[in-house]
Amino acid sequence: MRSRPDRRALVITSAGTKAFSAGADIDGLAGRGLVDELDGTLKGQRVFDRLSRLRQPLIAYVNGYALGGGCELALACTFRVAAPRARLGLSEVKLGLVPGYGGTQRLIGTGRALDLMLSDDMLGPEDALAMGLINRMIPEDEGLDGALAYAARFADKSPVAMSLIRESVRQGMDLPLNNGLVIEAQNSVLSYRTADGQEGLNAFLAKRSPQFKDE
Template identity: 45%
Template sequence: MEFETIEVKKEGTLAWLILNRPDKLNALNLKLLEELYQAVKNFDSDNDVRVIIITGKGKAFCAGADITQFTELTPVNAWKFAKRGREVMDFIESIGKPTIAMINGYALGGGLELALACDIRVASEEAQLGLPEINLGIYPGYGGTQRLTRIVGKGKALEMMMTGDRIPARDAERYGLVNSVYPSADLEKETRKLAEKISEKSPVALSLIKEIVNRGIDSSLLTGLSMESLGWGTIFSTEDKKEGVDAFLKKRKPNFKGI
């Protein structure tokens, strides 16, 4: 399937989704949001794909929503735009396959919210991250108020949103906002290495880990622990569990099938 605003490619079990509006710093408009949704949906249903990597072309990961649209938005259309953006981010977070945001440059506003919807975030040393919507007299509308707070804590999230300041990648790593930071020249290599390592694990176990963590974080501890136990019991019915145990006992590398 051909897309206008993104590029897609597959490397074995890895799928790459590259935002492709470099002249606009990969800013999000409705076209890009819809193509992003469709591309992620396609990869999610592709049994050959184990890990999805999202990044941007040029010097930005994604600089946020395309502000040129804002002057034309009525309140109702603004609500619909925010709702659709949040639905796309929710979908990315909810799929069963691991997702990695490879933050190669600016990740601002909706761009950071896109990264927040991914499971893991890695960044180049030159990357800058922030939610600068306050400088426009608005606030994050694609899930940033909720996801950022859950990742970095209430105080730091409020500071970032209330000041609109950008933070460098090394500080973002210190706050737990990104998992790892690498020199730009090594970013793709290190991201691929991480993705390949994850892709060798059981797809069933990976999917259950995501589901239990994402649902458990908004539940009571007891509810989360109950989900963990139920999922742990369920996974004992899978071929992947049998393969993993057999491989361990025979001191060989497992070959997980996702069944």
């Protein structure tokens, strides 16, 4: 995706219909030492962080079980859409383990995140949607086409503007409100100076659709 800036959005899903991702290989985990386990967890965090920072929106189509690390993979995406058969959960506590890739509390708040991590509950798409864990349910008859249609909503938007918006939100989450507003103001002013920003303004005045070039 970094080498293909012409791609405006990406959908990831599984090849089958039983699971989006059921998490780690338990047999493999059982034989790992502490050093290997820490190294593997830190590598996983770096991978998920890179996914979350992709310039283009990344959409997870959860079409089955998304458990443990599989759920956290979905959380690393910009958006999550789910089929009716989807089930999401952080099941590590059932094995006496701790989720290691993060992201839950940022999406649904500390209280709900703790409830999900400590209870081992699996959420269906209705509950996940109400909680803010997913963005949309995709009807069974739409399947992957429905997820692609969700992603297509971003195809005609300015990649520059979308990137600046996401960066404002990402940085603002870790800062006091006043500091976050400064970053938002800076990125807003910067957007006016981009070619896409000028194209958007000119297109509006000319009553035509803008042609954004990611500049």
